Amino acid sequence: MSTLFAPASGLCAIMLAATPFVIASAPYESTMGLVQKIFYYHVPSAWLMMLAALVSGTSSGFYLFNRKLSWDRIAVASAELMVLFGAIVLITGPLWGRKAWGVWWQWDARLTSSLTTWMIFCAYLIVRRFGGIGSEKLAAGLALFGLANVPFIYVSVNYWRTIHPTTNVVPTLPLSMGGPFWFCALTLLLLYMLLMQLRIRLEEQRTQLDDLYLAVDK
Amino acid sequence: MGRHAIMIQRTRFLIGIFLLVFSLVVPPVVAWAQQPGEQVDEFVPISELPPEDQLPAAPLLVSAYACVVLALGVYVWSVGRRLSTVQQEIKRLELEIKQDIHN
Numbered sequence: 001m002s003t004l005f006a007p008a009s010g011l012c013a014i015m016l017a018a019t020p021f022v023i024a025s026a027p028y029e030s031t032m033g034l035v036q037k038i039f040y041y042h043v044p045s046a047w048l049m050m051l052a053a054l055v056s057g058t059s060s061g062f063y064l065f066n067r068k069l070s071w072d073r074i075a076v077a078s079a080e081l082m083v084l085f086g087a088i089v090l091i092t093g094p095l096w097g098r099k100a101w102g103v104w105w106q107w108d109a110r111l112t113s114s115l116t117t118w119m120i121f122c123a124y125l126i127v128r129r130f131g132g133i134g135s136e137k138l139a140a141g142l143a144l145f146g147l148a149n150v151p152f153i154y155v156s157v158n159y160w161r162t163i164h165p166t167t168n169v170v171p172t173l174p175l176s177m178g179g180p181f182w183f184c185a186l187t188l189l190l191l192y193m194l195l196m197q198l199r200i201r202l203e204e205q206r207t208q209l210d211d212l213y214l215a216v217d218k
Numbered sequence: 219m220g221r222h223a224i225m226i227q228r229t230r231f232l233i234g235i236f237l238l239v240f241s242l243v244v245p246p247v248v249a250w251a252q253q254p255g256e257q258v259d260e261f262v263p264i265s266e267l268p269p270e271d272q273l274p275a276a277p278l279l280v281s282a283y284a285c286v287v288l289a290l291g292v293y294v295w296s297v298g299r300r301l302s303t304v305q306q307e308i309k310r311l312e313l314e315i316k317q318d319i320h321n
Contacts, residue, residue: 132226
């Protein structure tokens with residue numbers, strides 16, 4: 001594992017511990033008040049969900065093209081993180097929406113496409129876990145479908161009528177809200193990179209274990 | 219029965235369970251989520267609402283952050299546990315191989 005892993009983990013732990021204070025220092029939004037503070041974790045988690053889907057889908061494409069195991073390891077690691085961050089988005093979103101919109105859920109383009117993409121990556125992990133021999137190629141195909149959904153999720157709020165805020169919110173944040181937001185986004189990005197490294201390490205060790213089993217059987 | 223056949227049987231069983239749960243859970247949830255709200259014919263100040271309808275933001279915010287911390291914590295613990303299990307197994311097999319070579 002990289003020599004940067006330990007210091008980066010320490011930095012990430014400090015940043016994670018600081019986020020509640022940073023978020024508390026941000027001003028209340030005029031119409032939503034306190035509940036809008038869910039935004040500081042919800043939106044970066046949604047970005048990481050899409051990033052993880054992009055990484056998993058792209059790596060799966062490379063794996064199908066050249067059959068290198070290193071691509072498959074990246075794909076499965078990122079798919080797991082997509083499901084993790086997707087779960088965070090799909091739980092924190094309705095908690096925010098209940099107060100801000102008056103409903104837990106709306107079957108609009110953004111929410112529905114996020115849910116279906118999350119389900120595609122859940123299917124990816126189920127296929128990997130229970131699909132048996134050769135399931136990694138089938139799962140890679142699923143990841144490509146998940147990848148195809150990502151641009152749709154991103155632009156959906158700008159092209160279809162929805163109660164979800166548009167992509168214009170983040171670029172127009174005032175500094176007092178933008179500072180805490182980008183701090184949280186950087187913290188979660190660092191966490192994603194560390195978890196990716198840890199998860200890829202697990203896949204490498206599993207390959208080593210399979211080789212050892214073969215050596216023992218000989 | 220071979221390992222592959224068991225895997226196929228298990229996968230079919232899981233897919234069956236998933237479809238059953240999906241078909242039982244999704245239609246009522248969709249119907250419930252799409253219920254239109256009641257039509258407004260008067261305005262009531264929030265302070266006059268019963269406490270259960272005032273919907274304070276703090277419990278929602280705390281629930282959201284608790285979910286984030288819980289999800290991340292459980293995932294880190296899960297990866298750590300899987301990693302340590304694999305590492306222990308690697309050590310055990312390496313020892314077994316070394317002993318076989320010496321014997």
